[in-house]
Amino acid sequence: MSDEFVRVGRLRDVPPGKLKQVRCAGQDVTIANVSGTIYAFDAYCPHAAWPLAWSGVEVGPPARLRCGLHGWLFDLTSGDAILPPEPQCLPIWETRVVGEHIEVRPAAAGQPAAK
């Protein structure tokens, strides 16, 4: 997979508090807007593969995602699960906003996404 950023949507399509699932380089990725900061992560819950776009975000800090099926809680800055505790549970993608566009790329292996 390329390590370049890929444009996946417009900022106006993901207003604060909302999530959206997109495709990037053949993978499903979910974008979240938490109080104006964009996060991206693998689209399916590592517990039982629930689509994480059907979840809720919490402002924090740290910014968090609560899975809509069984309630696992993830730190969106690191990918760590908070409940139940498990380090680097959810693969986080790097994000950037260029003008009105959201761009993502996978974080380097073993590294939390830089913001």
Ligand code: FES
């Ligand atoms: S599928 Fe997400 S917590 Fe169970």
